[in-house]
Amino acid sequence: MSQAETARRASPLWTLGLFRSELLTTFRRWRTLALLGVLAAVPVLVGIAVRIETGDGSAAGGGGGEGPAFISQVTNNGLFLVFTALAATLPFFLPMAVGVVAGDAVAGEANAGTLRYLLVAPAGRSRLLLTKYATVIAFCLVATLVVAVSALAVGALLFPLGDLTTISGTRIGFAEGLARALLIALVVAASLTGVAALGLFVSTLTNSGIAAMATTVGLLITVQILDQIPQLSALHPYFFSHYWLSFADLMREPVYWEDLTKNLGLQALYAAVFGSAAWARFTAKDITA
Amino acid sequence: MAPYASDDMTTAGEADEPRAGRRRAARYVVPVTVMGVAAATIGLVPAIADSGDPDLPEITAAQLIEKIAKSDVEQLSGTVKITTDLGLPNLGGLESGLASGAVERGEGGSPADPSAKLTELASGTHTLRVAADGPDRQKVSLLEDAAEYSLIHNGKDVWGYDSRSNEVYHGTVDETGGDRGKQPPATPKDFAEEILKSVDDTTSVTVDGTAQVAGRDAYKLVVEPKQSGSTVGAISIAVDHRTGLPLKFTLTPASGGTAVVDVGFTRVSFDRPAASTFDFTPPKGAKVTEDGEPGHGREHSGKPGEAPQAPKSEEDLAKGLGGLTMLGEGWNSVATFDTGGQGLPTGEAGGDLGGFLGSLGDQVKGEFGKGTVFSTRLVNALITEDGKVYVGTVTKDALVKAADEGK
Known part of the structure; x- marks a missing residue:
């Protein structure tokens, strides 16, 4: 008991130190860097593809509006590549990367036999779990920003920049466009917090990192498929991926907040439910590895 | 927290097994509670928000119809939800793709053409945004997934902009004209006007209490056919008590079930919309289709800029x-x-x-x-x-x- 008390008194700095070391461990992993590299490559591929396709002056996406959202506007304004890249990666690449990192968070440590050493340090399980979740959230943000920044760089290189037309047909300046792009990146990162919490919960259930990652990504795919089945439309508003593409509503003028707030509320709900479930599991679990 | 703190540090001993088991189970109360609270909130908030029908002074049906006729709302902006269920086969998400695809490919017209979009409204639920500032400046936008279709009337120009395909449709109208009939019926007002035109002695018109629509107090006008044999059960029109603007229009079939047409504001404001709302210049690189150009090739292009509309009567x-x-x-x-x-x-x-x-x-x-x-x-x-x-x-x-x- 007294040991725990000491731990709590020394807490703020200790937690920060724990968080910093967790961040370093996560971002120094080759696996994490490879994931970020793949994410950064997506906008490059999309940008080059659009550039080649429209080299002869034809409209992107065949002019019929196919392909990821915003793709037909990319040729006129490179900033739209940010939105296109986020729309292209959000359904699968981004959450998959988050699922890998989140699934690995606890189960990976258990798998490698390092979890008990982490718990020997006077941090407490709740705090360790919170730190793990904070690290995964940080990864969500970094992954989204990697996509956005890579898209912006490619967009600036291959296409003109300047004032842009919102999807409502009104014009906004480039500075406001950039601000909206940043806001969209933040919303996309926030959209991933639900998956992150789900992955963390799965991660506390097993001692195998691979199993946790596979389960999280499998759940992600299952939910995406169920979200496409019209007969289940009554359940759709409760799927964490249902409102993901609502980030595009930030490009309307005036901004249409209804789905955006629904999305953020839903992510908060998932984070609360699965976060507390992960806590309930992790703090009561026998750590044998 | 305190009773559990020791668990953070130690593994439960053999002798504590049953107690520890209970304690472990107790922790799952937290996520279950969170879920329960969320479910209750989702279930209860609409019930609480529905604070009952507002108290408004009594009014006769004739007075209410006059109120609608006198309504001269020139400036408004708002969000309209339109749900149509004609009982046609449900094509799910395919219908918009099929409809616009067929029009685009079949006739070589632009997907930004208003008539290509009107067919989409014929089934399912859609969200529209409307804005108006006087007779010369109106805008209707159809919100789609990560895209939007806007029809903008500003002075003598009528622009259609389809953000998904980045195509623009342009037509012109006489500046003196500018009656709202030039737009497809989209707002509850348009629908209500069509119905009230046909009111005669075969129709019963009553005021059926009050309701709250888009946060505003409204009277409910119910129009019913007196004769039997019509498939129209009843038409309910919610009329804003202050401005006389119809806020919600619901047509229920005589056979019962969900409404065939349900059009209503979910949000409405009577402030003047920002002038930039109606400014439109085609974005760089967008394909612009002028009305009446070859390749447009549709029969309704007799009058420039005229969007197809429901027959007046x-x-x-x-x-x-x-x-x-x-x-x-x-x-x-x-x-x-x-x-x-x-x-x-x-x-x-x-x-x-x-x-x-x-x-x-x-x-x-x-x-x-x-x-x-x-x-x-x-x-x-x-x-x-x-x-x-x-x-x-x-x-x-x-x-x-x-x-x-x-x-």
Whole structure:
């Protein structure tokens, strides 16, 4: 008991130190860097593809509006590549990367036999779990920003920049466009917090990192498929991926907040439910590895 | 927290097993509680927000209709939700793709053409944004997934912008014109006006209490056909008590069930919308289709910039279609015309195709001969063997009766 008390008194700095070391461990992993590299490559591929396709002056996406959202506007304004890249990666690449990192968070440590050493340090399980979740959230943000920044760089290189037309047909300046792009990146990162919490919960259930990652990504795919089945439309508003593409509503003028707030509320709900479930599991679990 | 803190550090001993088990189980109360609270909030908040019908002074139906007629709201902006369920086969998410795809490819027109978009509103739920500032400046936007279709009327220009394909449609109208009829009916007001035009002695109009629509207090006007035989059950129009603007329009079929058409504001403001709302310059690189250009090739392009619209009344419709005559009166009127062709053979006579078409409809017999009735939730159509067509918002029996009388 007294040991725990000491731990709590020394807490703020200790937690920060724990968080910093967790961040370093996560971002120094080759696996994490490879994931970020793949994410950064997506906008490059999309940008080059659009550039080649429209080299002869034809409209992107065949002019019929196919392909990821915003793709037909990319040729006129490179900033739209940010939105296109986020729309292209959000359904699968981004959450998959988050699922890998989140699934690995606890189960990976258990798998490698390092979890008990982490718990020997006077941090407490709740705090360790919170730190793990904070690290995964940080990864969500970094992954989204990697996509956005890579898209912006490619967009600036291959296409003109300047004032842009919102999807409502009104014009906004480039500075406001950039601000909206940043806001969209933040919303996309926030959209991933639900998956992150789900992955963390799965991660506390097993001692195998691979199993946790596979389960999280499998759940992600299952939910995406169920979200496409019209007969289940009554359940759709409760799927964490249902409102993901609502980030595009930030490009309307005036901004249409209804789905955006629904999305953020839903992510908060998932984070609360699965976060507390992960806590309930992790703090009561026998750590044998 | 405190009782559990020791668990953070130690593994439960053998002797504590049952107690520890209970404690472990107790922790799951937290996520379950969170879920329960969330479920309760989702369930209860709409119930609490629905704070009952507002208290408004009594008003007669005639006064309310006058209020609608006098309503001169020139500046507004808001969000409109439109749900249509005509009982046509549900194509799910395919319908917009099919509809716009067919128009685009088939006729070489622009997806930014207003008529290409109107078909999308015919089924499912859609969200529109409307803004108006005087008779010269209006905007209607159809919100789509990560895209938007905007129809902007500013002075003499009419712009259609489809952000998904980045294509622009441009037409012009006389600056003096500028009546709202130039737009497709989108707001509850447009629908209400169409209905109130047809009010006559075959119609009962009553005020049915009050309701709250888009956060505003409103009277409910109920329009019902007096005659039996119509497929229209009732039309309910919620009218803003202050401005007289119809806020919600609901058409329920006589057969019951969900509304066939439900159009209502979910948010409305009577402030002047920002001027930039109506400014439109085609974005760089967007393909612009001028109205009346070759390749546009649609019949309605007679008047520049005129969006297709619902026929003003049955008379207009009758004028539009040669040889069309109206049978009956009021709600039970049935339009009929002679295709001059062979008509539709009924089941046994028509071979494979006839059998297939026949299976979509019901075979009927009467004094007029034999025919097939095709039904939706609102409109029924009878095609006889000798090529006559009867169409109306009446029941199958009323349709047969009208055909018998018309013989």
